[in-house]
Amino acid sequence: MTEQQLWEHLVRLALEARERAYAPYSGYKVGAALAGKSGRIYTGCNVENAVYPLSTCAERTAIVKAVSEGEREFLAIAVATENGATPCGACRQMMREFGAEMTVLLADAQGHYRQTTLTALLPDSFSASDLEAGGRYRGSSHVETGHGGQS
Numbered sequence: 001m002t003e004q005q006l007w008e009h010l011v012r013l014a015l016e017a018r019e020r021a022y023a024p025y026s027g028y029k030v031g032a033a034l035a036g037k038s039g040r041i042y043t044g045c046n047v048e049n050a051v052y053p054l055s056t057c058a059e060r061t062a063i064v065k066a067v068s069e070g071e072r073e074f075l076a077i078a079v080a081t082e083n084g085a086t087p088c089g090a091c092r093q094m095m096r097e098f099g100a101e102m103t104v105l106l107a108d109a110q111g112h113y114r115q116t117t118l119t120a121l122l123p124d125s126f127s128a129s130d131l132e133a134g135g136r137y138r139g140s141s142h143v144e145t146g147h148g149g150q151s
């Protein structure tokens, strides 16, 4: 399967997953298909709740399914919506946890899609490396913080 064929396969699976969306409140159905580096594909749909904040996006459903089955490295994710919308901020951050290089395919309900990357969608992102000692700014400009001074 060529890369192009895989992308089209993912878009088709995302469109199928969208049909399973449980979105009685927003009416905005979303499907996702996530390709793991193992070759397995995990699908997801949005699952809403009468307690609105408990609702889960399609992308996060797919990621949680994949990680819970042992997959942590991903090639691409296809996301299908009515109008080819981009993933919400929470989903972008959730994807970032498992790699900045993921290809993101954004499809509309007719199957038209465009290709982008997580880096384009979430530039200068926060990741696990930010939790490491030392920080990003060693050796760069700084201001005196006044530690030990009187204020």
Ligand SMILES: [Zn+2]
Binding pocket: 057, 058, 059, 060, 087, 088, 089, 090, 091, 092
């Ligand atoms: Zn989301």
